[in-house]
Amino acid sequence: xxxxxxxxxxKFAALGTSAAALAACATPTxxxxxxxxxxSTAASGAAAGGGQLEIFSWWTSGxxxxxxNALYDIYSAQYPDVxxxxxxLTGGAGQGGNMKALLETRMQGGQPPDSFQxxxxxxxxxxxxxxxRMEDLSFLYEEEGLNDVFPQDLIDIASYEGKPYSVxxxxxxxxxxxxxxxxxxxxxxxxxxxxxxxxxxAAELLKTAGIPALAVAENEPNFSGHVFENILITQLxxxxxxxxxxxxxxxxxxxxxxxxxxxxxxxDYANQDYLSTSWGxxxxxxxxxxxxxxxxxxxxxxxxxxxxxxxxxxWAPAPDTAGMFMVLSDSFGLPNNAPDRDNAVNFLRVCGSRxxxxxxxxxxxxxxxxxxxxxxxxxxxxxxxxEDFKNNTLLPxxxxxxxxxxxxxxxxxxxINNLATNRDVAAAQAMLVQAxxxxxxxx
Amino acid sequence: MATKSIAVPGERARAxxxxxxxxxxxxxxxxxxxFVLLPSILAVAxxxxxxxxxxxxxxxxxxxxxxxxxxxxxxxxxSRMFSDxxxxxxxxxxxxYAIGFMSQCIIFGxxxxxxxxxxxxxxxxxxxxxxxxxxxxxxxxxxxxxxxxQPTTGINLLFAKIGLENFQPVWISHPxxxxxxxxxxxxxxxxxxxxxxYLAGLRGIPQELRxxxxxxxxxxxxxYRYIIIPLLMPVTFTAIVLTGMNSIRVFDVLAxxxxxxxxxxxxxxAFFMYQSTFGAYRYSLGATIGAFMILLSAFLxxxxxxxxxxxxxx
Numbered sequence: 001x002x003x004x005x006x007x008x009x010x011k012f013a014a015l016g017t018s019a020a021a022l023a024a025c026a027t028p029t030x031x032x033x034x035x036x037x038x039x040s041t042a043a044s045g046a047a048a049g050g051g052q053l054e055i056f057s058w059w060t061s062g063x064x065x066x067x068x069n070a071l072y073d074i075y076s077a078q079y080p081d082v083x084x085x086x087x088x089l090t091g092g093a094g095q096g097g098n099m100k101a102l103l104e105t106r107m108q109g110g111q112p113p114d115s116f117q118x119x120x121x122x123x124x125x126x127x128x129x130x131x132x133r134m135e136d137l138s139f140l141y142e143e144e145g146l147n148d149v150f151p152q153d154l155i156d157i158a159s160y161e162g163k164p165y166s167v168x169x170x171x172x173x174x175x176x177x178x179x180x181x182x183x184x185x186x187x188x189x190x191x192x193x194x195x196x197x198x199x200x201x202a203a204e205l206l207k208t209a210g211i212p213a214l215a216v217a218e219n220e221p222n223f224s225g226h227v228f229e230n231i232l233i234t235q236l237x238x239x240x241x242x243x244x245x246x247x248x249x250x251x252x253x254x255x256x257x258x259x260x261x262x263x264x265x266x267x268d269y270a271n272q273d274y275l276s277t278s279w280g281x282x283x284x285x286x287x288x289x290x291x292x293x294x295x296x297x298x299x300x301x302x303x304x305x306x307x308x309x310x311x312x313x314x315w316a317p318a319p320d321t322a323g324m325f326m327v328l329s330d331s332f333g334l335p336n337n338a339p340d341r342d343n344a345v346n347f348l349r350v351c352g353s354r355x356x357x358x359x360x361x362x363x364x365x366x367x368x369x370x371x372x373x374x375x376x377x378x379x380x381x382x383x384x385x386x387e388d389f390k391n392n393t394l395l396p397x398x399x400x401x402x403x404x405x406x407x408x409x410x411x412x413x414x415x416i417n418n419l420a421t422n423r424d425v426a427a428a429q430a431m432l433v434q435a436x437x438x439x440x441x442x443x
Numbered sequence: 444m445a446t447k448s449i450a451v452p453g454e455r456a457r458a459x460x461x462x463x464x465x466x467x468x469x470x471x472x473x474x475x476x477x478f479v480l481l482p483s484i485l486a487v488a489x490x491x492x493x494x495x496x497x498x499x500x501x502x503x504x505x506x507x508x509x510x511x512x513x514x515x516x517x518x519x520x521x522s523r524m525f526s527d528x529x530x531x532x533x534x535x536x537x538x539x540y541a542i543g544f545m546s547q548c549i550i551f552g553x554x555x556x557x558x559x560x561x562x563x564x565x566x567x568x569x570x571x572x573x574x575x576x577x578x579x580x581x582x583x584x585x586x587x588x589x590x591x592x593q594p595t596t597g598i599n600l601l602f603a604k605i606g607l608e609n610f611q612p613v614w615i616s617h618p619x620x621x622x623x624x625x626x627x628x629x630x631x632x633x634x635x636x637x638x639x640x641y642l643a644g645l646r647g648i649p650q651e652l653r654x655x656x657x658x659x660x661x662x663x664x665x666x667y668r669y670i671i672i673p674l675l676m677p678v679t680f681t682a683i684v685l686t687g688m689n690s691i692r693v694f695d696v697l698a699x700x701x702x703x704x705x706x707x708x709x710x711x712x713a714f715f716m717y718q719s720t721f722g723a724y725r726y727s728l729g730a731t732i733g734a735f736m737i738l739l740s741a742f743l744x745x746x747x748x749x750x751x752x753x754x755x756x757x
Binding site for chain 2: 406421422
């Protein structure tokens with residue numbers, strides 16, 4: 001409520017003081033998508049005079065905040081009079097659940113923020129584009145030449161009926177095993193496990209040494225959902241995995257059962273208080289002296305650990321996933337009737353720019369969506385991830401909304417949370433089957 | 444008579460004393476009363492009863508994605524809700540929560556009020572301290588208690604310091620007892636309010652009654668058992684209804700404390716409704732859960748209103 005009032009106040013203030021701001025306020029009432037490219041460019045010049053830019057995201061942890069601030073810094077340097085309202089909200093089941101809930105109330109109420117973080121793929125398309133809430137960004141892609149610098153595959157998943165609806169800022173890899181060599185050594189594990197069999201062998205040694213093998217943070221549904229998608233791809237091939245989302249592979253399949261069993265076994269070697277630990281706290285646990293030895297997590301972990309100035313860690317593909325790249329991508333879109341549309345469009349220009357992506361990604365621990373980065377800015381891990389992205393089999397993430405719509409992400413995360421709590425494989429699988437039925441997966 | 448349901452006792456007595464043959468006429472007092480009440484009536488009709496009606500309506504349509512869909516589906520959302528295991532987990536949690544929350548609020552509220560009623564020095568100070576948590580928002584309560592109940596810090600650290608290293612409960616993240624832990628936090632917040640109710644009730648008991656009881660040889664226990672507690676029954680009844688309603692709709696403390704918890708250990712109907720609506724965008728399912736909660740509350744509120752009417756008539 002408070003920010004709304006302030007916004008109203010700002011509008012009044014702007015109305016009273018300058019005609020330029022008046023033009024900026026009037027723009028949102030224009031028919032969405034109908035604004036010709038030339039018109040929007042002209043209007044953007046007028047809007048650079050001030051106003052606000054409200055950005056929704058669920059980035060509040062170390063690494064994430066700094067990366068987002070790097071984007072804001074570039075924006076502020078270009079548009080110093082625009083006040084940036086960083087509306088970041090963390091937590092909630094179903095990956096950014098709290099922010100998405102708030103966003104939903106704002107969208108339904110016809111009061112969208114100027115732009116918001118959204119995962120590329122089904123999350124963007126099903127939650128926002130199909131209900132007709134987003135502006136077509138073809139004009140921006142054309143003006144900024146984004147069609148030439150983003151990989152076509154990425155543009156395809158940002159698009160609906162051939163039109164792009166958001167600007168990807170990064171590419172994250174979900175299937176990474178982060179490990180602490182010192183911990184493995186202390187337990188007599190020579191090399192990081194590359195298969196689940198090796199993992200459990202190492203976990204036994206670690207257990208004997210009194211070290212939790214796997215970091216898990218399951219005080220609310222999410223974390224285990226992430227781990228589980230990286231087990232699913234070890235049991236199903238690419239076609240089988242993709243088939244889970246179009247009805248050609250059943251969630252009752254025994255390969256799904258096997259995946260659940262692997263995860264269930266892995267909990268035996270997790271930090272004991274995993275049901276009390278939140279995702280936000282797990283990185284502190286990981287770097288602690290008595291912390292777990294390994295963690296299966298996306299490569300934002302790299303950004304978080306860098307922000308903690310922690311260096312006792314290495315990485316490998318998650319067990320049995322060498323040659324696979326579980327992809328997710330964060331992007332920003334333009335909602336219809338964004339209150340400060342021109343400020344938002346300019347923000348999207350920054351997001352898509354080489355300068356913006358090269359400032360954001362090295363801090364975030366992700367690789368740029370653009371194919372022309374300044375490689376000197378990226379470290380060893382990120383360069384290896386870029387290489388893998390080019391050569392590996394790409395698979396869309398479940399937990400991070402690339403492969404499935406939001407309602408399924410939530411049901412899926414809750415089912416895996418049940419496994420983490422009750423350790424009942426059959427019950428968890430029944431919940432997954434129900435979730436798939438509710439999601440109406442069909443070819 | 445049209446105004447019967449909202450008549451105050453004085454009016455009713457007057458109406459009974461006048462001759463029943465007298466014709467009902469609009470006089471200027473009534474007009475003024477009507478216009479003074481009109482804004483409230485409109486506001487209540489619009490923001491409460493229309494919203495309730497709308498909720499029931501949405502529970503019968505097919506709006507289970509972000510695309511608004513008013514196709515009538517009858518009771519399909521209701522049968523969906525009744526077939527969901529989460530719904531039954533929530534009902535179980537409601538029972539746990541209601542028992543834990545109501546008993547703590549009422550027992551501690553009564554004990555504290557009785558202690559404060561002993562004409563002690565600094566009563567105002569203690570009263571303020573005890574009622575203060577009620578002024579704290581639910582979100583703040585939830586966040587504060589979330590940290591207090593973090594197994595590796597907070598209360599457990601205190602236990603460890605006093606030699607209870609082996610007594611380290613996991614509080615809200617316990618798959619079976621999580622809900623009871625939550626009631627500690629919510630009771631902490633609400634006990635002060637119940638205490639205030641009881642204190643007002645205790646002050647309303649004439650001193651002569653206590654004196655008479657004392658003369659008849661009643662000790663402290665007997666005085667409370669046979670005089671004070673029975674006389675405070677209306678207060679207890681109000682406290683039961685208030686804490687009961689609170690149990691059904693509890694949301695904010697839980698949402699900031701534990702969410703649905705491990706395998707729905709601390710899930711509630713309100714949180715289920717919130718998550719269905721704004722997490723999974725199942726608007727009709729969310730409306731169905733909301734409608735069910737309204738019906739559940741009605742079971743509490745209707746006997747309460749009845750008894751209030753009886754009270755007034757007495």
